[in-house]
Amino acid sequence: MENVLFYIFAALTLLFAFLCVANPFSRNPVTSAMFLVLTMISMAGLFVLLQAFFLAAVQILVYAGAVMVLFLFVIMLLDIKEEERRRFSRFSIALGGVSVIGLGFILFKTIRESKAGEGLKLVAVKGSDTAALGKALFTQYLLPFEIVSVLLLVAMVGVILLSKKDLK
Amino acid sequence: MEAIKQFFSGLSWEQEFVIFTTLKVCIVLFGAVLPIVAYAVLVERKVSAWIQDRVGPNRATPFFVKYLPVVGPILVRLGIFHPLADGLKSFLKEDFTPAHVRKVYFWIAPAIAVVPAMLALAVIPFGSKLGDQKMVIADLNVGILFTFGIISLGVYGLVLAGYASNSKFSFLGGIRSSAQMISYEIAMGMSVIPIFMLVGDLNLSKVIAYQADGAWLVFKQPIAFVIFLVAAFAETNRLPFDLPEAETELVGGYHTEYSSMKFALFFIGEYTAMIAASAMMVVLFFGGWTLPFAGLNESATTFAMGLAHIGIFVSKMLFLMVVFIWVRWMLPRFRYDQLMDLGWRRFVPLALVNIVLTAVVLWALHPK
Secondary structure, eight states, rough: HHHHHHHHHHHHHHHHHHHHHSSOOOHHHHHHHHHHHHHHHHHHHHHHHTTTHHHHHHHHIIIIIIIHHHHHHHHHHTOOSSSSOHHHOHHHHHHHHHHHHHHHHHHHHHHHHHHHTBBBOOSSSTTOHHHHHHHHTTTTTHHHHHHHHHHHHHHHHHHHHHHOOSOO | OOOHHHHTTOOHHHHHHHHHHHHHHHIIIIIIIIIHHHHHHHHHHHHHHHTTTTOOOOOOOOGGGSSSHHHHHHHHTTTTTTTHHHHHHHSSSOOOOOSSSSSHHHHHHHHHHHHHHHHGGGGGOOOETTEEEESSOOOOOTHHHHHEEEHHHHHHHHHHHHHHHHHHHHHHHHHHHHHHHHHHHHHHHTTTTTHHHHHHOOHHHHHHHHHHHHHHHHHHHHHHHHHHHHHHHTHHHHHHSSSGOOOOTTGGGGGGTTTHHHHHHHHEEEHHHHHHHHHHHHHHHOOTTSSSSTTTTSOSSHHHHHHHHHHHHHHHHHHHHHHHHHHHSSSOOOOHHHHHIIIIIHHHHHHHHHHHHHHHHHHHSSSO
């Protein structure tokens, strides 16, 4: 049962993600955004199968429910018409390459460390326990957690600075 | 009776789960939610009539009324048959699709508006027990987060409807709804954090158990309740915060271009969201299916007690729904900047202060 569900959700995730970036039927940015929402929701399904209910709920709440609504808001407000095929700058190719290599490395390392037939060992956190997750975030992973918070703060200050009409 | 018992004891755990969950979903949806939606519309019209010193709907008279001697005319005067007439009318009206709309989104938007509100009801414990069955469709250990996540998806129905209609009024309605719902979701989410600091669990059944042992949380967390109540008005797009469909400025807002059953679906979505919000408030602040006397705080042992618990839950929920309706006809609509100001500059800081306050009190009471 769980295996079947896994294949269904994994296939849906890949399909929606593909349709989000390379939809052969429509180049409408709103359609892409909606497929990204569907990708997020099917990923939440995968989290549920991993017994990580907290992550699944947060995935839907934060990404599908909040971040993507803002995406849609901006797309609709700016009234972006058909996305045109544009050349990529050298900088964006380099940046994309670095992120792909980085993510690929993490993925590769995780798969290598897991033993066949056993699955991944749960890192410090027992999947569904919200309290354990909180403890892990505030003890073992405190530094990365704080760094991410500061990063968000910087982004927020930056946005406020940029959106102010007259800088003094 | 014996045969039925035999049948159920022969089932495996999984079969039993599937059968009872399907039963519960069907009964809750078709036996409770949809009738409540239909009659909430009637109550809305009657309450507005009383508040404005009118009579209200009193004309729908089906053919069989003349066979009911005394009761019939009274029922007609109360407008009991109006929801039937309304439903029939929305089915029979022409389902018109304007030429300039984006067809796909125009068709799925009403469905997206209804589904999340109904899904949100899945985790709400609406009673203690009937027989051996817990009266909740899905007893998740992250119940509250699930509800918030699903409710936050409800905004897509409105935004897509506004986008699909391809007209200025609808579009403005869609844009407004996305900004409004995002803003108030933050205040709403932060207002319930103190509750879970007190309870120590995200499971809604545990929240009820906590309240059954002590006082209802509306007395322990009045600030949280006020924020949650106001945010619920904004999340369900009800007056005084119904800016996405502000009739005086936007014709009908996001549903300007809709007709027939598609329009009715937006209505059902709005009222189902109202049911979900009221049910959430009952669970979080008013002790769910418990009452602090006559032994009604305990989980039911007999069938009658189980039914009584469901009755208690439904009456509390209906009371809050009447509050929703009452407020709608008492307060004028906010201006858009007032709405945003209230959300971001009043409620979000207030909710944060409430969290810190609760933490300090908890720390003072249980120092470790």
